[in-house]
Amino acid sequence: MASIMRTGLLRPAFQSPAASSRMLSTFASASASATIKRSSPLAHQLRPQFVRSTIPKTTRVAAFHATRRTQILPPLPQKIQGTVNDPAPVPHPEYTHGSYHWTFERLVSVGLVPLCIAPFAAGSLNPVMDATLCALLVLHSHIGFESCIIDYIPRKRLPVLRAMADWALRIGTVLLGLALYSFETNDVGITEAVKQLWHA
Amino acid sequence: MASQRVFQLGLRRAGVPSLTKVHTAGRMVQRRLAATQHVPEAEGQQILAKQRLNRPNSPHLSIYRPQITWYASSLNRITGIVLSGGLYVFGLAYLAAPTLGWHLETQSLVAAVASWPVIAKVAAKMAVSFPFVFHSLNGVRHLSWDVGLGFKNITVMQTGWAVVGLSVAGSLYLSLFA
Numbered sequence: 001m002a003s004i005m006r007t008g009l010l011r012p013a014f015q016s017p018a019a020s021s022r023m024l025s026t027f028a029s030a031s032a033s034a035t036i037k038r039s040s041p042l043a044h045q046l047r048p049q050f051v052r053s054t055i056p057k058t059t060r061v062a063a064f065h066a067t068r069r070t071q072i073l074p075p076l077p078q079k080i081q082g083t084v085n086d087p088a089p090v091p092h093p094e095y096t097h098g099s100y101h102w103t104f105e106r107l108v109s110v111g112l113v114p115l116c117i118a119p120f121a122a123g124s125l126n127p128v129m130d131a132t133l134c135a136l137l138v139l140h141s142h143i144g145f146e147s148c149i150i151d152y153i154p155r156k157r158l159p160v161l162r163a164m165a166d167w168a169l170r171i172g173t174v175l176l177g178l179a180l181y182s183f184e185t186n187d188v189g190i191t192e193a194v195k196q197l198w199h200a
Numbered sequence: 201m202a203s204q205r206v207f208q209l210g211l212r213r214a215g216v217p218s219l220t221k222v223h224t225a226g227r228m229v230q231r232r233l234a235a236t237q238h239v240p241e242a243e244g245q246q247i248l249a250k251q252r253l254n255r256p257n258s259p260h261l262s263i264y265r266p267q268i269t270w271y272a273s274s275l276n277r278i279t280g281i282v283l284s285g286g287l288y289v290f291g292l293a294y295l296a297a298p299t300l301g302w303h304l305e306t307q308s309l310v311a312a313v314a315s316w317p318v319i320a321k322v323a324a325k326m327a328v329s330f331p332f333v334f335h336s337l338n339g340v341r342h343l344s345w346d347v348g349l350g351f352k353n354i355t356v357m358q359t360g361w362a363v364v365g366l367s368v369a370g371s372l373y374l375s376l377f378a
Contacts, residue, residue, distance in 0.1 A: 200314040
């Protein structure tokens with residue numbers, strides 16, 4: 001502990017204007033109360049022999065880039081929406097889009113498990129089972145593609161493309177249902193078709 | 201105590217407007233050497249919007265350590281898209297075939313496939329059976345999580361690798377022997 005008798009020890013702690021101003025990014029104002037001029041020989045003596053000279057030149061250059069120069073998906077034209085003080089928007093909860101949808105999706109998946117094993121066990125399926133398999137496949141595929149669209153085409157960022165994708169999927173699913181109905185009725189059905197193609 | 205004396209002396213030293221010892225907070229004032237100008241808010245937001253286009257993206261998939269958790273999850277999605285996408289394409293083509301003059305009924309398809317070389321048939325079967333078996337087994341893994349089973353990290357890893365192994369074995373069996 002520096003004692004009042006040894007004030008000489010305390011003096012260096014106050015006497016470093018040049019060194020502190022160099023270390024900080026802000027400039028110390030050279031006011032009339034400045035004690036040592038920055039360019040004076042004494043300031044040069046007090047300025048610390050800095051570490052810069054000990055860092056090898058190779059490591060000083062930042063050669064590491066975490067981002068590629070041209071992005072795979074470049075950013076879209078930006079529009080500033082709202083201010084930084086607006087709260088994050090909370091979506092309105094809908095059970096049909098949330099909990100019920102989840103349950104329905106799992107029920108369809110569970111139903112598909114025995115229906116996909118049965119053809120291997122029984123050879124081929126009777127038309128009713130085949131039709132059930134087709135229906136569940138159509139539903140399962142639709143729900144799966146819907147998840148992909150929701151994940152990769154956010155509505156806020158790409159509203160038009162998202163709407164187009166949604167409608168393309170709905171139309172495609174309806175057409176697939178028609179196609180499988182036609183295939184089932186006028187042709188042999190998907191389990192029999194796969195079996196024949198497999199042993200072609 | 202001596203520390204009290206030092207403290208009082210320090211206060212006295214700080215109180216004296218001395219030329220050699222005092223450093224007020226004004227010494228650390230930030231000095232900006234660039235002149236600023238007033239910009240209306242709309243124009244400022246334009247500048248911000250343009251600057252946003254220059255912002256880099258943080259890497260994500262390229263730097264995340266490969267693990268069976270997310271590799272299996274992405275493979276589940278990819279195999280699902282392959283299978284369902286194929287089904288959708290076949291369905292739409294089947295509906296459009298009469299208009300376009302194609303023949304996609306079972307007879308024509310079987311006749312066409314029968315004329316392929318064996319290696320092409322085996323390759324096609326593997327290309328269909330591996331996604332099917334993997335997606336089915338991983339689907340069962342997902343359903344087990346939905347009822348709350350198999351959440352320990354070690355279990356997730358074991359079931360993941362088991363699904364991969366069984367898929368390879370199952371698709372080999374279906375392509376070569378079934």
